[in-house]
Amino acid sequence: MADSESAPCLNTALIPKRSMTARGRRTRPSLTFPVSLVALLLLWHLVVVGFRVPLYILPTPGATLVALWNGLTANPLTAGSLLFHVGVTLRGAALGFIVGGTTGVLLGVLIGESKALERILMPYAVGLQSVPKIAIAPLVMIWFGYGLPSTVVLTALLTFFPLLINTYSGLNVVERDYLLLMRGLRASRWQTLWWVKVPSALPMIFAGIDLAIVYSLLGAVVAEFVSGSAGIGVVIIKYQYINDTAGVFAALMTLSATAIVLHSIVRLLERRAIFWRKRDAHKQITATA
Amino acid sequence: MIAIKNLTKVFVSTKGEQVTALEGLSLDIAPHTFVTVVGPSGCGKTTLLMIVAGLEFYSEGQVLLDGKAVCGPSDDVGIVFQRPVLLPWKTVMENTMLPAMVRGLKDGHYRERAVELLRQVGLEGFIGHYPSELSGGMAQRNAITRALVLDPRLLLMDEPFGALDAITRDRMMLQLTELWESTRKAVLFITHNIQEAVFLADRVIVMSPRPGRIIADVPVDLPRPRDLDVMSHPRFVELTSRIRERLEIGK
Ligand SMILES: Nc1ncnc2c1ncn2[C@@H]1O[C@H](COP(=O)(O)OP(=O)(O)OP(=O)(O)O)[C@@H](O)[C@H]1O
Ligand SMILES: [Mg+2]
Numbered sequence: 100m101a102d103s104e105s106a107p108c109l110n111t112a113l114i115p116k117r118s119m120t121a122r123g124r125r126t127r128p129s130l131t132f133p134v135s136l137v138a139l140l141l142l143w144h145l146v147v148v149g150f151r152v153p154l155y156i157l158p159t160p161g162a163t164l165v166a167l168w169n170g171l172t173a174n175p176l177t178a179g180s181l182l183f184h185v186g187v188t189l190r191g192a193a194l195g196f197i198v199g200g201t202t203g204v205l206l207g208v209l210i211g212e213s214k215a216l217e218r219i220l221m222p223y224a225v226g227l228q229s230v231p232k233i234a235i236a237p238l239v240m241i242w243f244g245y246g247l248p249s250t251v252v253l254t255a256l257l258t259f260f261p262l263l264i265n266t267y268s269g270l271n272v273v274e275r276d277y278l279l280l281m282r283g284l285r286a287s288r289w290q291t292l293w294w295v296k297v298p299s300a301l302p303m304i305f306a307g308i309d310l311a312i313v314y315s316l317l318g319a320v321v322a323e324f325v326s327g328s329a330g331i332g333v334v335i336i337k338y339q340y341i342n343d344t345a346g347v348f349a350a351l352m353t354l355s356a357t358a359i360v361l362h363s364i365v366r367l368l369e370r371r372a373i374f375w376r377k378r379d380a381h382k383q384i385t386a387t388a
Numbered sequence: 389m390i391a392i393k394n395l396t397k398v399f400v401s402t403k404g405e406q407v408t409a410l411e412g413l414s415l416d417i418a419p420h421t422f423v424t425v426v427g428p429s430g431c432g433k434t435t436l437l438m439i440v441a442g443l444e445f446y447s448e449g450q451v452l453l454d455g456k457a458v459c460g461p462s463d464d465v466g467i468v469f470q471r472p473v474l475l476p477w478k479t480v481m482e483n484t485m486l487p488a489m490v491r492g493l494k495d496g497h498y499r500e501r502a503v504e505l506l507r508q509v510g511l512e513g514f515i516g517h518y519p520s521e522l523s524g525g526m527a528q529r530n531a532i533t534r535a536l537v538l539d540p541r542l543l544l545m546d547e548p549f550g551a552l553d554a555i556t557r558d559r560m561m562l563q564l565t566e567l568w569e570s571t572r573k574a575v576l577f578i579t580h581n582i583q584e585a586v587f588l589a590d591r592v593i594v595m596s597p598r599p600g601r602i603i604a605d606v607p608v609d610l611p612r613p614r615d616l617d618v619m620s621h622p623r624f625v626e627l628t629s630r631i632r633e634r635l636e637i638g639k
Binding site for chain 1: 441442443460461463467469471473475476477478486487490518519520
């Protein structure tokens with residue numbers, strides 16, 4: 100701060116705006132986030148100790164960290180390891196995401212391109228989308244049995260709709276001028292789809308992927324709640340049963356960390372895929388269930 | 389090259405009202421001539437261009453391109469829209485090559501042609517860049533090379549310099565006349581800038597407010613090649629004021 104006071108005014112004016120904001124962005128969060136995190140943990144600890152909250156209602160941050168440490172350092176091939184269970188949950192989520200996501204995108208393209216298909220399928224898509232899919236979990240168990248198949252089906256159902264709807268609407272928000280250009284060049288339908296509509300739809304499709312990532316974890320965990328023999332959902336139920344709330348917290352944290360990692364990977368891929376977009380456009384965040 | 393007879397275009401608006409955009413418009417454009425169209429906003433200039441481009445239906449009359457009725461876009465016609473409409477995910481070179489790519493013509497001949505066109509408009513240093521890295525004027529020049537890459541015999545331009553500042557506009561006008569003098573394509577160029585219309589044209593067509601009709605057809609007999617000094621030529625001043633008068637009477 101002292102620097103900017105003693106420096107001549109001209110100097111700051113000459114610094115290109117971009118480098119200033121880039122610096123501001125990089126330095127500020129790296130300081131504020133750890134500070135606020137420590138403050139929060141401290142507050143948490145004081146509340147638990149100060150109000151004598153029983154550990155099974157709210158564990159101290161220390162107890163949670165111990166549970167987390169034990170869970171993460173256990174042999175990852177055994178049921179005591181959180182990593183083992185994250186692996187199981189991820190497998191179910193990933194398989195369901197691949198099945199549901201790909202069908203969603205492909206069907207979204209078909210509905211977006213064909214007026215006839217749109218008229219036939221859209222009412223069902225809209226109707227089914229408003230069904231709370233989580234509520235179907237028990238039904239899915241009845242139809243597909245216990246374990247992985249049910250997890251995959253439920254996850255696929257959950258990830259299918261955001262990608263179907265986002266792909267479909269993405270293809271429909273293409274600027275009219277681009278379509279006029281392609282029509283003027285007598286481009287084929289396929290060329291227009293591939294060169295203009297799909298690239299235009301990519302931001303929407305990635306927003307759908309982002310949503311579907313969280314839904315896929317949600318689907319896998321709920322399936323595990325209902326019927327699983329392993330996975331983070333099972334761990335949460337198990338610890339809840341024995342009143343080990345610190346264990347539940349540790350499991351939830353692992354799950355959130357997984358979601359954050361997946362989210363960052365999607366963001367990275369998105370930035371690669373939509374390389375022409377201005378940086379700030381990537382900053383929007385969507386809320387998920 | 390183009391023969392338009394008694395062209396009428398009626399739009400039906402979303403409320404169901406009929407809007408007559410063009411009424412009984414007749415216009416012939418000979419090969420190798422640069423024709424500019426001026427007229428007040430909303431008089432149907434874009435509509436006229438879109439009809440000639442085969443991108444808009446018409447209600448009555450006849451539009452012939454080399455004696456054949458226009459009923460769709462043609463390779464003989466290149467279009468430059470009011471906005472550059474460059475694909476942001478394609479490079480400058482790829483945008484220029486787009487019409488060739490659509491035809492599956494990716495051989496060396498068209499690549500060389502694209503590079504040559506980009507050189508002529510001063511974009512040779514930006515071949516691998518993306519449109520987001522171009523200024524407004526550069527983007528519009530990129531769009532012009534795209535319209536020319538298949539070597540059409542007719543070029544349609546809809547206020548291509550409308551969004552540019554005065555200095556850039558002057559430079560673009562100059563570059564366009566140079567480009568035109570070396571190729572001598574038939575051009576139908578729409579603008580609402582009278583100076584631009586006279587500077588570029590062999591003939592200036594003046595349109596009335598909606599429904600659009602032709603109210604004057606002014607031959608421009610200024611010598612070519614032209615540079616910006618032409619604008620202080622007494623004849624230039626005379627022509628621009630005559631057109632301005634016509635536009636006033638049209639109101
Ligand atoms: N798709 C449409 N549906 C209904 N009316 C239309 C449509 N397109 C144009 N019009 C009407 O036709 C008239 C002529 O429009 P046009 O775009 O050709 O004007 P213009 O001369 O190009 O105007 P500007 O100089 O502002 O670009 C306008 O009154 C407009 O409202
Ligand atoms: Mg217009």
